[in-house]
Structure formats: structure tokens, C-alpha cells
Amino acid sequence: MKTLKSFLFIGLLASVVVSCKDDDNDADDTRDLITEEQEVITTLTYTLTDVENNVVVFKFEDKDGPGGNNPVITGSGQLEENTVYTGSLEFLNESGEEIENVTEEIEELDEEHQVFFVSTTNNINVEYGDEDENGNPLGLVSEFTTTTAGSGRLTITLRHEPLKDAEGVKDGDITNAEGETDIEVTFDFEVQGN
């Protein structure tokens, strides 16, 4: 008799379990996950403007996030030799319903971030054009100077919690910066001769 009761109890439990499988509720949870603010940067735009308002744009877009479709890397405009450009960086999250400007978050937490510009050639030079709260370089604004004609590759890295006081870091040398990489993208560039 006791055994029979135990059987019945398990049967009852099983039926409760089966009826609890409510797909809709579970799906709502997943929907919440998708719609909540994502810690994703999908788009980086590096805009260079010279005194005559000539604009050169480098853009990295990976709107579906890591994996899936390959990122789209584009460039527009022409870099001229012996020219000084003002560079500005913009970070966007374009994966959500609304486009989110992540640049503002980085500005708010500027002492925790630093952008590094590393070129494979030395016919360009990038200097910092802005500072964080502590007077250390940040890199959202930069001064981009070309010298001779030629092509190369420029890697832009955004580090989170870098050691800004480590040797060379304030001068834009990434070697001792440590911290975590939030962004690392590489663009091909070509400086045109006159």
C-alpha cells in the first residue's frame, strides 16, 4: 500500500513537472535578455578633418556582434602628405532598437580608458588631443599628422583600466599599458603624394 502511494506521488509530481513547461514564459526571459542594454560596441568611426575641411573616415562595423557575419571595414576620403588632421573617435552600439553612443560612457569614465594608435609605418604620427580628469591622455580626440607618401596599417586599441603611469604609456606606447582590451581594430591606409 505504501509502495502504491509512493508510485502515485511520483506520477503526480511528473504530471506537475510536465504541465510546468511553459514555453511562453521562458521565451519572455530570453526576450528580456535580448532587449536589455548590451555591453557591445558594434561600430568604431575614426574621422580625420584637416583645416580645409577635407574629411577622411575609417569605419569598422560588426552589427551582429562577434561571430556570425564578418565585420565590414570601410574607408572614405584621401589622406594627403604633410597634412595635419584633427582625429575624433566615435563608438556606437547599433545592435539594439536604438543606436547607443558608447563614446559618452568612455568620456564619463575617462580615467579608466586610453586609446592607443600604432602604425606599421612612420609616415604618420598620432598625438593625443585630449586629457582625462587627472590630466593623462585619453585619445578620443587626436592630432593625426602625415609626412611622406606611402601605405601602412594603423591599429586603434581602446584599453580599459590601463596603467597610465607605466613607462611610455602617457606617450602612447601600449607596451606596458596592461588592462583589458575593449577594442582593437586595424585599418589599411595610404598617404597620397601631391
Place this chain on the structure above:
Amino acid sequence: MQRGKQILKLLLILKYKAIRNIVIFFLFPLILSAQNCPFSINGNISDQGTGLPLGRATLFLEENKEGTVADDEGNFLFKNICEGQYHIVASHIGCESKEFFIEVLRDTSLNLTLKHTAHELEGVVISANSKVITNQSVETISNQTITDNASKSLGLLIESIAGVSTLKNGNSIAKPVVHGNFGNRLTILNNGVAQSGQQWGNDHSPEIDPLVANKISVIKGVSALEYMGSNLGSVVLVEPNSIDKDPHLHGKATYFFDTNGLGNGANFQLQQYGKIGWKINATAKRSGDKKTSNSFLKNTGNQELNIALQAEKEFSENWKTDLYFSSFNTKIGVFRGTQATNLTSLREILNSEQRFSEEGFSYSIDAPRQEVNHNILKIHSKNYVAENSFFDITLAGQTNSRDEFDRRFSNLRDRPVLSLLNYNLFGEVKFQKRFINNLVLKTGLQLNFISNTNQPGTSTLPLIPDYSLFQTGIFGILRKKWSKNTAEIGFRYDNSTQDVIRVSRREIRKQIIFEEDKFNNLNGSISLKRKFSEHFSGTYSLGYSSRNPGINELYSFGVHQGVASFEEGNLDLKVEEGIKTTLDFKGDINEVFTIKALGYYQRINNYIFLEPLGTVLTIRGALPNFKYNQVDAEIFGFDFSSRWNVTESFFSSLKYAFIRGTNLSQNNIGIINLPSNNLKLAIGYQFSELVTVFGKNLENLELGINGQHVFKQDNISPDQELPLNVERTEFAPIPDAYTLFGATASANLQLGKNRLRIVMKADNLFNIAYRDYLNRQRYFADDVGINVSLGVSLKF
């Protein structure tokens, strides 16, 4: 007459219930006396295995603080005993000492037995009084070994069994690997219920406190028919002991201290068997940054707080019910230096020496870290319906919550990147009947429900999707004994339905996709055991098992934080099928030389593994890309253990494990993540006499040294572990072979009515710098250096 019978009634209740071969005699007729203490206790003590007397065994009558030594025939006598309840502690060289409870109403005679450790290979009991009755190879870690290694996790504890290794991530995260199977391929049973958590993750260790359990068994089998859960033959069983049938309040308090990581912890147990039996067991542990041979590993501390409650009641001779609840809570730091975000930083970390390790010691646990809580509630009844047949009915519920934290933007710092909640409900009815002709039938029906959901608030897309899984299983095992043979044949059938809610992969606006997977699995095994003599037996087993692809293997999609890799599940995976065969021999020569050898071969079709594919370009830079793939594979190996009692006091033991895996579909290359071959040697000396130190009499004083050699995993090349366009050999060489030495000292001390055990151990005695192939931290840092631990345990 009636009254006389009542007076005659003598209770003898043993500390260890499973040992039933203790015979009670009533030697003398009833003598009623006016004296207060007219009685005597006489008895004989013998070896449980051989039945030979244990001469010169010591017996201690706690209540009278009186000790005696048995004669060469194992006979002993206590005189002038009053009516009352007594505890006798029996100990003998080479045996685990044991406490017996008796109630004296008259002159009493006892036959006591102790288990001789000749059966044991350095704490691993080969033929234990385990509840597991199977032809398949079972090895058990005893309660004393667990207590002696109080600071060790489950994985590190069972590593002492030949053929068992651990897949580690640092020193605090260790997953058991049995015959090369781990994670999705290995079922871990927590008190009879398949542990339900996030075992898919290579960096997720089982959420079980070995101190809360008292016994750990590993079935190195061909097909685990009796247990639900995905596995390819091998099972780890973690069980608490049943409650000692002693009406007095007893307990055990254990404290340990580790020099490496300045770890310490305590375990406290209390139990009593009145109308109901109950036991409470609690553990608290804390450790800070571990140290390699020369520097601290930043953020490698861990904390644990666990509690377990056990209760049992015998409603009648035929009906016993027990209840078990345990809660496991841990916070584990992951070595900060392993946190890479892309190939560039991975390369940087790998090329720099011991990043983040130069800083000093700290107890603080920062990101990256894991916070895990696991609860289990189980009610179990055993009902005898006839003398030889009974039902086992189990109902259990589990919850498992896991939060993983990484280093993130400040405003997200307190949010986990991965937050999973797992619910499990399990019900089981098992029936066992023993027929007259030594035929035993065991059969059962099992129902299992798992719901696993990602918790909102992480600001990340889930790495594995939400899913619910409903499984129904039945099994039947027939076991027949005749003359010197035992044959076993069995089958198992499972039906599973898995509902998955996943996120689309390529759309910018992510969509929800529903998937339904249905699986049918049929498993079976046969085995034959033959006892060639009292001291020598052999078993042959053959089994077929199948395993459904795990949730991560099918659906994972995303960046696996910390290890800088992009992981992609494969929707086309089919069921993995394994055929395994084992042949084992065990025996001893006069209990002086004990040996156990096991050879196994497993052919796995559709073997699922994570294959490096190349790199995937993301805005965070290039990441190594891994995708689940399926190949045909074979794994074979050989486990050997032996112990030689050179003299009564001096013993040595040797263990060797060999394993090799081959990927038959891809030019017979090796299989990654299989353990290295290893050799373990130990010698020890146990003093047969009491040793007096500072005026205290130390019993069972044992001193030992041990060595371990781990061979280089030369069956694979580094190319197999990282994508082709990543400079592999440069930063991920297969670690070299290494040899470690250790030392141990242990002794027991009687303090009034209480018994104290002291254990000192040193691991990696010479502070060698080494890296282990199966430790994922090996890419970034050396393994831990010297550790000296001290453990004291007081039984009261």
C-alpha cells in the same frame, strides 16, 4: 521468564552499520548480583577480511578510561563493569580504528572485526563495503582519507585512484576525468541523484563538498545502466554515510591549515540516533592567493560555506525513510593573468613572464570570479515487500545558480557576464528481488526534469541558450552467481525531449528561435566475474552506451570570456555512441601483496570535441575560433595499482595509469584533453607500538613519503589546440614531464573519551616549478608550489 528475557536483552549497535558479521554471544547464565559492577566484557578481535585474530590490538573502554591489549589470539577482557552503556575503541596496526557501542545488562561477550588496510591502496579501498554492487570496477575513497585531506576538492581527492585525473583551471577548479571521460561524458551522483548543474563548462567544477559526503566511489565501468544522466560508462558516486546507530550525541570536529594560500577551514559534524537518526554537517573554508614555486598567483583565492542535514527513521522493520538536504556555496577567484581579450593580448600574456603574479598575497577575490550555489533536497524510502525483495523510492529536487564575473566597465562591474539558474526534479522507483537460485533482478523507472535559464541583467547575450529537458528512463539488470562465477547482464532505455529557446546568430536585431530535440538511447552491458581463488578474481565487461550532444555542444555561441576564444555549437551533431570493454584482475598474496590491474578499450563513434578552426575577427580584435565537431575515436588504457606490506610496519605502494586516444577520422592524430600517463610511488612506516611524544601516547603513528611522475603528453602536437593561423608552438608548448615529492605523518591520540587525529602533509616538497597538461592555467603560469598542511580531527 518474561522479565528474564527482558533483562537478557542486549543491545549491540555498531558504529558502522554495514558490518554485520559481528556475532553476539551470551556466554553465561543470568547472574543477579547485589554488587554495583559485577559484569565483565570479554571478546575477540579479528580481521574482517581473513578472519584471523588481531593479536596485540588495543581496546579502550571510553567510559572507564580503561585500556587493554588483546593477546596473540585476539582475546581481551574488561572486568568490574557496571550496568550501562559503553563505547569501545578498537585499533590495530594497519587498520582503521573503529568505535563500537554496547549496552551492558549482564556479562557480555563480543566478536569485533576491523578492516585491514592491506585491501587499501593508499586510501583507496578496492573492495569496500560499498553499497554499489556491480561486476564493474569500483574504487572507493574512505571517510578517513577524506578527512585527512580536508582542504582538497572532490576532483583532487579522487585523483589518487589510478585512471582518474582532473581537468583543472587553476587549483580551485578541478573536474574529475575518469578513463578520459569528463564533463558531459561523466555522471556525478550526489547522494544517488545525478548532479544537475553546469557541468558542460570545462572551467566548472562539481558543486560538491567531499567533507559533507563521507564516501566517494568511482565506477570505472563500461555502461552505467542504473544511473540517469549522460555518461559513457564511468560514474562518480558521492555518498554520506548512514547515521551511526548510537543513541548518544557524537560528533567530529576537523580543522585544517594550508601554508600555500594560507588556507584554512573547519568541518563540524554532530549526530544522534534516537527515535529518528539525525546528522548535521557543516564546512567553512577560505584560502587566499596560491603561490607557484616563486610568485603569487593574483586572484586565486576561494571561499566555501556548506551545510548538510540528514535524517532517517525506521518506521518498521520493512520500511525506512531518509531525508537529505545540502547546500553548497562557493566563491572562486580565477587567476587574473588568464584574462585575455583577443589574440594580441593572449600573445602578450603568453609571452610575458607570469603576468599579474608578482604582487603580494591577498585573500580578496575580484573579477574574474565564479559564485556558485547548489542545493539538493532528497527523500528516499526503502520498503521491503518480502524478505528478499524491496523497493527504493527517491524524490529529489536541485537548484543550481552560477554567476561568473569578468573585468568590465565600472557601471557593469557588479553584473555577472554569465548568470544561469538550473532547476532539477528527479523521481525514481527501483525494485530489487533475490530469487532462490542466487539470481538477483534489479529494475527501475526514472523521471528527470531540468530547466536551465539565463538570468536577465548580464548585459550580454547568452553563451548557452535556455532549455528544458524531460527524460524518462527504464533499466533492468540481472545478476546470477553460481560456483565461482558472477554474471551480469543489463539494459537501459532513455527517452529525452529537449526544448531550446536560442538567440539567432546572424541578425542584427536578434530573434528568438525555438528548437526541439528528441533523443532515444539504448544502453546495454554484459560482464562475467570469476573468483579463481579466495585471493584472486578477474572480470570481463562489455558495454554499449550512447550520449546525446550537450546543450553547449549544440548551441553555444559567443565569446568565452577569460580564455579569449569564440565558441560555436554545431546544430548538426548526432548522438555519440561508445562501445567499451574492460578486463580487470585483482588479488593478493596472503594479504601481503595486493594488486589490481585494469585494461580498457573504448571505441566512440561521433566523438564530440571542440575543434580549433582559425580566427574570427571582432571589434575586440581577432579571437581564436572553436567549433564543435564530431569524429570517430578510440581511447584505450591501463590502470595498475599495488601495495606491498614488506613487514607488519613497512609498506610500499605503486600506481600507474596509461591512456591513449586516437582520432580515427583525422589521420589518427591524438585526442586533445586526455590525461598524461602517470606513475605514483609511496612508502610508509606504521609504528606497531605506542609512541610517546611529550608525554602523550600516539597510536597508529605513520610516516610516509611519496613521489609522482607525470609523463609528457606526447600523443598530441600543439597544432591541435590552437587555430592554424595562430603561432602555436611559440606560446602553447605541451608541458614537459615533471616529478613531485611529498611527505605525510599521521597519528591518533586518545584524550579521555575523545579521539584526536593529527595529519601533516607536504605536497610538492621541493617546490618544483611545473605545468600540467590538463590545467588550463598552464598557458599562463606555473602550477602551485610547496604546500604544507596540518589537519586535526577530534571525534567525540
